Amino acid sequence: MILENLIGITAGILTSISMLPQLLKVIKEKxxxxxxxxMIIILITGLSLWVWYGIIKNELPIIIxxxxxxxxxxxxxxxYLRFKDK
Amino acid sequence: MILENLIGITAGILTSISMLPQLLKVIKEKxxxxxxxxMIIILITGLSLWVWYGIIKNELPIIIxxxxxxxxxxxxxxxYLRFKDK
Structure with a gap:
């Protein structure tokens, strides 16, 4: 239980970090x-389903x-909605 | 069990689809x-840990x-390694 949570938390931190450059680029360069x-809508839908999956399975690393x-x-x-026409 | 697998599989398909534009762009435009x-290395490490997590938890949607x-x-x-200098 402890090992798997550690793996899940580390995995979550690493995959979260990998999203930051895109986020920072959009904020910085507008x-x-x-x-x-x-693709954003497909991704948000998929990620939301993963949250739901995590809730059903009661797995905190997946939810967070x-x-x-x-x-x-x-x-x-x-x-995107704010800057798409600029 | 059936519902959570269905949610997990749908979630996996949607988040997988969202990766394809980047892949196709790199293949097409080289x-x-x-x-x-x-970031690629951090992401591969994080995703590999998720696979490991899925194996420990015996959850096929997460593994696949x-x-x-x-x-x-x-x-x-x-x-990247092939085309970075071009």
Whole structure:
């Protein structure tokens, strides 16, 4: 139980870190040309299902890391909608 | 058991689909300027830990979707190493 949580938490931290450059680039450059609206929506849907899966299975590492990813992508979505015409 | 597998499989398919545009762009344009080597390595490490987590927990949706993501990113890594100087 402890080992698997440690692995899950480390995995979640690493995959979360890997999302930050995209996020920082969008915030810094206020450019959303790299983003695709259908893909953000597909990704948010998929990540939300992972959160749901984690809740059913009662697995905290899955819930937390995917909830973080949902937040990052909701933020990207809001930036996309705000800056898409600029 | 059936519902949670269905949610996990759907989640895995959606998050896998969301990786394809990046993959197709790199294959088509043979450009790796969007890719960052440290981030690919961090991501592959994180995804591999998720596969390990899935194996310990004996959860097939987690194993399959993260193994697929590892393959996609190993492919991106090989393209990065091949085309980074072009």
């Amino acid at each position: 450019t959303v040309e790299d983003l695709s609206l259908p 890391s995917n909830a973080f990813a949902v937040l990052v992508n909701l933020f990207l979505l809001s930036y | 450009t790796v300027e969007d890719l960052s080597l440290p 979707s993260n193994a697929f993501a590892v393959l996609v990113n190993l492919f991106l890594l090989s393209y």
